[in-house]
């Protein structure tokens with residue numbers, strides 16, 4: 521049985537993706553940060569499919585020590601359950617903020633959760649992904665278009681705008697996926713970004729001020745149910761032949777921002793490595809060294 525890890529699997533898009541993937545026979549390891557929400561999500565999946573293979577792990581992915589802890593717990597579980605193999609990692613957990621708020625490391629929260637958490641978790645689970653020739657899928661957004669990375673002030677400390685911070689974090693999802701594909705093609709790992717479209721979830725109503733809360737409550741009325749984007753994750757996880765492309769919407773490839781270049785991807789990779797205190801080994805460099813011997 522193939523195993524898939526989904527972050528932010530306790531509500532919204534992540535929960536519906538967990539539901540559809542368990543229905544299709546995958547073993548799903550979900551991560552959430554609220555015990556109550558994780559228990560509710562698990563109960564809801566099992567109530568309609570008692571045979572679903574679903575396990576939840578608790579972690580506040582905003583904090584790097586929590587990402588590292590839960591990655592170790594998951595690695596242990598993968599070693600016991602699936603020969604250490606991870607078929608797919610879905611970096612989906614995300615948040616919206618109204619003000620400049622920081623994590624334990626002093627990082628802006630949207631950047632920390634929407635991008636850095638996935639960056640660090642992928643690094644920690646890389647051996648398991650490599651074993652399975654796995655897929656890494658980020659939840660992106662059309663809002664990544666029309667924005668650039670503020671390299672000289674990536675946390676936007678000098679002039680904070682929450683919407684800019686959100687859009688930048690979603691551009692980072694595409695740059696990270698591109699960076700992974702540039703580095704790990706030889707290890708047969710493929711990365712993708714899903715644009716879920718506008719989806720009726722509670723994201724803008726959690727830990728936000730009254731204005732964002734109000735706007736999101738109105739805006740989400742025009743959205744689709746989370747079951748709709750969940751199909752695209754299932755499509756990317758299920759295909760026997762590895763899908764090409766980078767950015768997907770409704771199970772089809774889609775154009776993305778011109779900011780998504782190898783140069784920018786590399787720059788973000790190096791910055792994120794520094795901010796997480798890690799160093800991904802470089803498959804390209806490794807390959808060259810092996811060939812030169």
Ligand SMILES: NC(=O)c1ccc[n+]([C@@H]2O[C@H](COP(=O)([O-])OP(=O)(O)OC[C@H]3O[C@@H](n4cnc5c(N)ncnc54)[C@H](OP(=O)(O)O)[C@@H]3O)[C@@H](O)[C@H]2O)c1
Nearest residue numbers: 528530531532533553554580581613614661718719721723
């Ligand atoms: N909704 C849209 O229209 C839309 C459009 C484009 C992109 N997206 C992206 O879709 C992804 C999922 O969002 P959603 O709309 O499904 O919203 P959601 O229902 O609020 O789901 C977010 C998930 O992340 C979890 N989470 C939040 N903070 C966390 C933390 N510190 N540690 C661990 N988990 C945490 C939430 O847990 P709880 O259940 O405890 O809250 C929830 O499971 C996000 O990356 C978002 O940027 C959404």
